Amino acid sequence: MTKVVAITGNEAVAYALRQIDPDVCAAYPITPQTDLMQRFSSFVSDGLVKTELVLVESEHSALSACVGASAAGGRVVTATSAQGLALMWEILFIASGFRLPIVMPVVNRALSAPINIHCDHSDAMGARDSGWIQLWSENAQEAYDNTIQAFRIAEHMDIRLPVMITYDGFIISHSIERIEYLDDEVVKNFVGEYKHLYPLLDVEKPKSYGPLILTDLYHEVRKAYSEVYKNVPKVVMEVAEEFEKISGRKYGLFESYRLDDAEIGIVILNSAAGTTKDVIDEYREKGVKVGLLKPRLFRPFPYEEVGSALKHLKAVCVLDRADAFGGSFGPLYFDIAASLYKFSDKPLLINLIYGLGGRDYMPEHAAGVIEELKTVAMTGKVEKPKEYIGVRE
Amino acid sequence: MMGYKDEKGLLGWKDIPPGMVILEAGSALKIKTGSWRAAYRPKWIEENCIQCLLCWLYCPDNSIKVRDGKREEFDYEYCKGCGICAFECPGKKGNKAIVMEEEVK
Numbered sequence: 001m002t003k004v005v006a007i008t009g010n011e012a013v014a015y016a017l018r019q020i021d022p023d024v025c026a027a028y029p030i031t032p033q034t035d036l037m038q039r040f041s042s043f044v045s046d047g048l049v050k051t052e053l054v055l056v057e058s059e060h061s062a063l064s065a066c067v068g069a070s071a072a073g074g075r076v077v078t079a080t081s082a083q084g085l086a087l088m089w090e091i092l093f094i095a096s097g098f099r100l101p102i103v104m105p106v107v108n109r110a111l112s113a114p115i116n117i118h119c120d121h122s123d124a125m126g127a128r129d130s131g132w133i134q135l136w137s138e139n140a141q142e143a144y145d146n147t148i149q150a151f152r153i154a155e156h157m158d159i160r161l162p163v164m165i166t167y168d169g170f171i172i173s174h175s176i177e178r179i180e181y182l183d184d185e186v187v188k189n190f191v192g193e194y195k196h197l198y199p200l201l202d203v204e205k206p207k208s209y210g211p212l213i214l215t216d217l218y219h220e221v222r223k224a225y226s227e228v229y230k231n232v233p234k235v236v237m238e239v240a241e242e243f244e245k246i247s248g249r250k251y252g253l254f255e256s257y258r259l260d261d262a263e264i265g266i267v268i269l270n271s272a273a274g275t276t277k278d279v280i281d282e283y284r285e286k287g288v289k290v291g292l293l294k295p296r297l298f299r300p301f302p303y304e305e306v307g308s309a310l311k312h313l314k315a316v317c318v319l320d321r322a323d324a325f326g327g328s329f330g331p332l333y334f335d336i337a338a339s340l341y342k343f344s345d346k347p348l349l350i351n352l353i354y355g356l357g358g359r360d361y362m363p364e365h366a367a368g369v370i371e372e373l374k375t376v377a378m379t380g381k382v383e384k385p386k387e388y389i390g391v392r393e
Numbered sequence: 394m395m396g397y398k399d400e401k402g403l404l405g406w407k408d409i410p411p412g413m414v415i416l417e418a419g420s421a422l423k424i425k426t427g428s429w430r431a432a433y434r435p436k437w438i439e440e441n442c443i444q445c446l447l448c449w450l451y452c453p454d455n456s457i458k459v460r461d462g463k464r465e466e467f468d469y470e471y472c473k474g475c476g477i478c479a480f481e482c483p484g485k486k487g488n489k490a491i492v493m494e495e496e497v498k
Contacts, residue, residue, distance in 0.1 A: 099412035160411050198414040206418035213413060216403055224409035 002247070003181040009172035012144040012179055013079075013105050013165070014039035018049055019187035020151060022103075023074030023194070026054035026065035030084040031117045032169035033107040037079055051077075059084040063091040063102075070100035071209050073199025075151070078102065081169060082109035082123040089127070095162045096131025097225075098209055099197075101154035102162040104132075105147060108270065108321075109169040110357040118358020119169040121269060121322040125331040131225070133163040133232055134299040136269050138255075141179040143167040145249060146296075148182070151191045152239045158231045160197055168271040170358065186246050229300040236297050253302040255294040256309055258284060262291030264373040265310060265347070267336050268319040269295055272354070272361040276319075279366035290370050295332070307339035313347040314377035316340075317369050321355045329386055348376050351386040365390050421455065431474035433493040437467055442490035448478035 007015070010032070017025075017040050025044075027037045044053045054069075056062045062078050070076040080088060085106055095102050106124050110116040124134060135150060137143040143165060150163040167173060182190075198207055213221055233253055240251040257277050259265060268276055273294040283290050293309055295301070310316055318337075320330025329337075333351035340346045352369060355361045368389060376382055410416070435456075442464070449457040449464055456472040458465045474496070482491040 097412070098414075197411060198416065205416070208415040208420075209412065211413055211415055217409075220404065220406040221409050221413055223406040227406075228411075 002183070004178060005181055006176050006178055007140065008035070008174050008176055009140040009143050009167050010036040010107065010174065011039060012140040012181075013147050013167075014043070015181060016144050016147040016187070017077060018043045019182070019184050020075075020077075020148065020191050021049045021188075022051050022077045024052045024054065024066070024069035024076045025078060026056050026062045026069065026076075027078045028056055028059045028062045028080070028084060030059070030081045030109075032109055032119075032173045033079050033081040033084065033105070035174065036105060036107065059087040060091060063088040063095060063104075066102050067091060067095050067098065067100060070095070070102050071098060071199075072201045073196045075155070075194040076100075076102045077104065079105040079107070081107045082111055082117075085123045085127055086111060089130070092127055092130035092132060092162075094210075099160040099225075099228075100162060101151075101160050103147070103150045103154055104162065104164050105143070106164045106166045107169045107173045108166050114357075116357040117169070119171050119271075119321070120356045120358065121166070121320070121331075122325075122356075124164060124166045125322040125324075127164070128299050128331060131161065132299065133159075133161055133297070135163065135165050135236075136294075136296055136298050137165060137167040137172070138270055138273050138294065139179075140167070140172055140175075140177050141249070142296075143172060144179060144181070145243065145247065145251065148187055148190060149236075149239050149243050149251070152242075153232070153235055155195060156235045156239075157195070157197065159228065159235055161228065161232070166270065171271045180247070182247060190243070190246055232300050233297060233302050233305070251296060253295075253297045253305055254309070255292075255296060257292040257294070259291030259293060259309060261289060263289040263314050264370070264377050265291045265293060265313045265316045266319060266366070266369060266373070267293045267295070267310070267316060267332060269298070269321065269332060272319065272321065275361055275363055276366045276369075279363050279370065283367075283370050288370065288374065290373070295335075298335075301335045301339070303335070303339040306336065307343065310336070310340060311343045311346055315350070315373045316347040317350045317352055317373050319369065320351060320353050321361075323353045323356065323388075333386075348380070348382050350376060350382055350384070353386070353388045354390055359390055361390070425470045426454065427456075427468075427470040427472055430469070430472060430496060431476075432496060433476060434469065434472060434474050434496045435467055435476065435479050435491050436494045437464075438488075438490050438492065441485045441488045443483070443485050445483060447481045447483065448491060451477050451481045453477065
């Protein structure tokens with residue numbers, strides 16, 4: 001029996017973590033993640049989970065403790081946002097390089113400076129090439145569902161890699177919406193018992209993590225790792241199919257919305273996709289053939305599948321809630337451009353930057369994007385390949 | 394190296410184990426690291442040794458060999474000359490059982 005509740009995104013993810021009951025959690029508070037970990041620490045204090053909660057002095061230490069606990073042989077979770085993720089930077093690569101299946105919700109928040117606590121995607125985008133799998137979530141339901149699926153993906157023996165689940169700070173983390181909880185037993189059975197791979201605490205079989213690998217082998221190690229990521233989409237789909245059986249909710253590598261017969265399309269991540277879909281419905285009623293693609297598995301990026309889903313369009317706008325600082329395109333744009341490059345017939349592409357530092361993304365913004373796409377498709381010309389929207393002159 | 398060199402040579406990428414975890418116990422013994430050392434090296438003075446094994450405990454590498462519960466001569470193949478053993482050595486009646494000596498090249 002599922003339970004329908006009205007809760008925030010943080011509450012939903014904390015609930016999922018309670019149902020999963022990981023062995024170890026080392027975390028440090030940072031807005032807007034604080035409320036998630038505060039709720040989870042209440043579960044620890046109330047004895048609702050057996051998790052060893054390690055209170056540390058920084059996010060660098062939090063992830064370091066998680067690396068230790070995961071190598072020791074435990075199921076491990078942490079969570080962070082923005083500067084916290086930035087402070088974890090060094091250890092992110094250690095976690096993925098050791099192939100440790102740590103799971104980490106990242107509650108998206110803008111990076112400093114200027115200091116800001118509200119949503120954009122610069123934090124997770126900054127960590128997109130750290131070897132972590134990234135699952136992006138539109139709403140509280142997806143954040144809850146992705147958290148449960150993340151453990152299965154991370155711990156799969158063909159993968160053994162850490163996973164980030166992202167959802168928008170405040171917009172999702174602190175806003176109440178309707179979601180469906182699965183039963184505790186159903187989640188426990190779905191996630192299953194933790195299976196070890198090379199646990200340090202198995203003292204009968206001594207082993208070492210973290211050898212020095214120099215010019216003679218590092219290149220081969222990286223090649224081997226690059227192959228592992230090819231297994232990820234298949235496992236993500238297998239886990240999604242099983243998850244559909246227990247939840248009735250269908251997940252893929254990305255969501256396609258009214259895309260098959262579309263002529264113009266929008267690519268957008270997380271909560272703003274919801275607003276955009278509403279506006280697409282309005283335009284569809286007016287006869288405008290517009291669709292949307294919302295990536296879910298952002299790392300590793302499913303280039304083949306995304307390219308095939310978009311290639312028939314006349315014009316595509318990639319909406320980035322993060323600018324790549326330093327004068328290039330937004331991070332999502334690069335991946336969409338790369339996924340389309342191999343096709344001789346491909347859509348014209350524009351990149352619009354929206355919603356930085358928590359700036360609201362409103363239906364009129366989506367409408368403006370669709371109007372611009374109509375013009376691009378009609379004229380066959382891109383006047384401005386990259387521009388900010390919703391910005392005061 | 395580190396247990397990942399097969400009989401014929403170095404491993405190819407298809408044989409890289411997950412996380413490069415070394416599953417062979419004590420494989421560091423295969424690698425001698427004593428080709429360089431700080432300017433000083435420890436000297437063991439057996440008559441001052443109470444066999445407390447603090448030197449064995451504190452040595453960051455593998456320079457102190459213990460047999461039947463008693464330490465033996467230093468294994469300089471693994472000694473970097475850090476001096477921790479000499480610092481920690483309680484000695485006997487105020488006389489250190491480990492002292493650092495300038496190494497003559």
